[in-house]
Amino acid sequence: DSGVTQTPKHLITATGQRVTLRCSPRSGDLSVYWYQQSLDQGLQFLIQYYNGEERAKGNILERFSAQQFPDLHSELNLSSLELGDSALYFCASSGTTGSVPNEQYFGPGTRLTVT
Amino acid sequence: GESVGLHLPTLSVQEGDNSIINCAYSNSASDYFIWYKQESGKGPQFIIDIRSNMDKRQGQRVTVLLNKTVKHLSLQIAATQPGDSAVYFCAENVSFKAAGNKLTFGGGTRVLVKP
Numbered sequence: 001d002s003g004v005t006q007t008p009k010h011l012i013t014a015t016g017q018r019v020t021l022r023c024s025p026r027s028g029d030l031s032v033y034w035y036q037q038s039l040d041q042g043l044q045f046l047i048q049y050y051n052g053e054e055r056a057k058g059n060i061l062e063r064f065s066a067q068q069f070p071d072l073h074s075e076l077n078l079s080s081l082e083l084g085d086s087a088l089y090f091c092a093s094s095g096t097t098g099s100v101p102n103e104q105y106f107g108p109g110t111r112l113t114v115t
Numbered sequence: 116g117e118s119v120g121l122h123l124p125t126l127s128v129q130e131g132d133n134s135i136i137n138c139a140y141s142n143s144a145s146d147y148f149i150w151y152k153q154e155s156g157k158g159p160q161f162i163i164d165i166r167s168n169m170d171k172r173q174g175q176r177v178t179v180l181l182n183k184t185v186k187h188l189s190l191q192i193a194a195t196q197p198g199d200s201a202v203y204f205c206a207e208n209v210s211f212k213a214a215g216n217k218l219t220f221g222g223g224t225r226v227l228v229k230p
Contacts, residue, residue, distance in 0.1 A: 106158035
């Protein structure tokens, strides 16, 4: 158990809909990262938040957005869903401070199926 | 469980033998590298990391080697056990401004341990 929690475990929804994925980082970790894992694209970095602020952005679609709240939990919002958004979505957290990166610990993931 | 990827390179190894998994990375600005293990239906699990100012690091039964000249990373697993069967990913980190960083993952290698 990494200490990172994600809800829900599974989500099935229709095209065009909007969903929210939730992540609670390990106790004390200020950085939260979101990743998408699909069969054809592998693990792709989406976005990073550090203590409530966006710090790095990857291949995140404009239909997707995220935020980190004062209690450090994070939410990833996916809207206007398409079939191709079906994937595993992982959250990771780390105790990165300053400019020194540290290991990221991954949650169990949310499996999103868009029908 | 589900497959992480359908066309991953596979390393078959006899139980008790040593395993070597190789990874080529792309960005000469990468400052930190991590190896992850992912079992079916689970999130990536941290194995070992190495910073760019080192060329070797050892953990329990695992060793990571870094060759910055040819941008190559390897993971050695000693006395491979059935529980080591999983998909292994290397990841390279690029740091941005304070506390901003991005992990880019390799495509993964499936390790199958034969009893």
